[in-house]
Amino acid sequence: MDELVLETQQWLRQQPVENLYVGFAIVVFTTVFIVLFRCLKRSKSNTIILAGLSSSGKTTLFYQLRDGSSHQGTVTSMEPNVDTFVLSSEAHKKGKVKPVRVVDVPGHSRLRPKLEGFLPQAAGLVFVVDALDFLPNCRATAEYLYDVLTMASVVKKKIPIVIVCNKTDKVTAHSKEFIRKQLEKEIDKLRTSRTAVSTADITDEYTLGIPGQPFAFSQCHNKVSVAEASGLTGEISQIEQFIRENVKA
Numbered sequence: 405m406d407e408l409v410l411e412t413q414q415w416l417r418q419q420p421v422e423n424l425y426v427g428f429a430i431v432v433f434t435t436v437f438i439v440l441f442r443c444l445k446r447s448k449s450n451t452i453i454l455a456g457l458s459s460s461g462k463t464t465l466f467y468q469l470r471d472g473s474s475h476q477g478t479v480t481s482m483e484p485n486v487d488t489f490v491l492s493s494e495a496h497k498k499g500k501v502k503p504v505r506v507v508d509v510p511g512h513s514r515l516r517p518k519l520e521g522f523l524p525q526a527a528g529l530v531f532v533v534d535a536l537d538f539l540p541n542c543r544a545t546a547e548y549l550y551d552v553l554t555m556a557s558v559v560k561k562k563i564p565i566v567i568v569c570n571k572t573d574k575v576t577a578h579s580k581e582f583i584r585k586q587l588e589k590e591i592d593k594l595r596t597s598r599t600a601v602s603t604a605d606i607t608d609e610y611t612l613g614i615p616g617q618p619f620a621f622s623q624c625h626n627k628v629s630v631a632e633a634s635g636l637t638g639e640i641s642q643i644e645q646f647i648r649e650n651v652k653a
C-alpha cells in the first residue's frame with residue numbers, strides 16, 4: 405500500500421503542472437455535471453397522475469392523499485386538480501419527506517386530452533376504476549385504459565401504472581382479480597378491432613401485447629399492477645406504496 409502511494413507521488417511529481425490542473429478541472433466538471441444531472445432528474449420525477457372515468461373517485465382520492473379526509477360531497481371536476489404536498493400519512497414523519505406533485509385529471513371525455521400534457525413529467529400513473537359500478541362501465545374503462553397504455557410518452561418512458569379498484573368499502577364491489585381479467589379480455593377485443601382500422605393513418609399509436617396471444621397486462625413494457633382502495637374510508641395504503649416506490653424520498 406505504502407509503495408503504491410510513493411509510486412503515485414513520484415509519478416505526480418514527474419507530470420507537468422498544467423496536466424495536473426487539467427486533470428483536476430476534469431474531475432471537478434464531471435462531479436458538478438453528475439450532481440446537476442441527478443438534481444434535474446429528481447426534480448422532474450415527483451409527479452403522480454390520477455386518471456380514470458368520471459365518478460371513479462379520483463378527486464376523493466386526491467383529497468385523501470393530501471388531507472387524510474374525503475371532503476364529503478365532490479362534484480364532477482371541470483379542471484385538473486394540481487398540488488404539491490407531503491402525503492398526509494407521512495406528515496408526522498420526522499426528517500426529510502419528499503413532497504409529491506399529484507395531478508387529478510377529470511374523467512369527462514372532453515377534458516381527458518389534458519392528460520397528455522402532464523405525462524412527460526409523470527413518475528407514475530394511478531388509473532382509478534369504480535369497482536362497485538364496474539360491469540356497465542367495463543367497455544368504457546377498457547377503452548380509456550387502452551388509450552393510456554398506447555400513448556407515446558407512456559410507452560417510451562415506460563411509466564409505471566397501477567390500476568386501482570376503488571370503492572372496496574362496499575361489499576358488492578368486484579375483486580381486483582375479477583376486474584383485471586375483465587379488462588384484459590376487453591382490451592384484447594379492442595386490440596383486434598383497433599389495429600384493423602388503424603394500420604395506415606395512426607402513426608403514434610403503439611400496439612399492445614404479443615401478437616397471437618391473449619392480451620395480459622404482464623406483456624406491457626411498462627410495469628402494470630393492480631391494487632385496491634377506498635377513497636371514502638381512507639384505505640389508500642396501496643396507492644401510497646405505489647407513490648413511494650416511484651417518487652423516491
Ligand SMILES: Nc1nc2c(ncn2[C@@H]2O[C@H](COP(=O)(O)OP(=O)(O)OP(=O)(O)O)[C@@H](O)[C@H]2O)c(=O)[nH]1
Pocket residue numbers: 456457458459460461462463464465477478479480481482509510511512570571572573574633634635636637
Ligand atoms: N362508496 C364509495 N364511494 C366513493 C369512493 N370514492 C368516491 N366515491 C364517491 O363517488 C363519487 C365520485 O367521486 P369523485 O371523487 O368526485 O370522482 P372523480 O373520479 O373525481 O370524477 P370526475 O371529476 O367526474 O372525473 C362521489 O359521490 C364520491 O363520494 C369510495 O371509495 N367508496
Ligand SMILES: [Mg+2]
Pocket residue numbers: 462463464478479480481508510511
Ligand atoms: Mg373529480
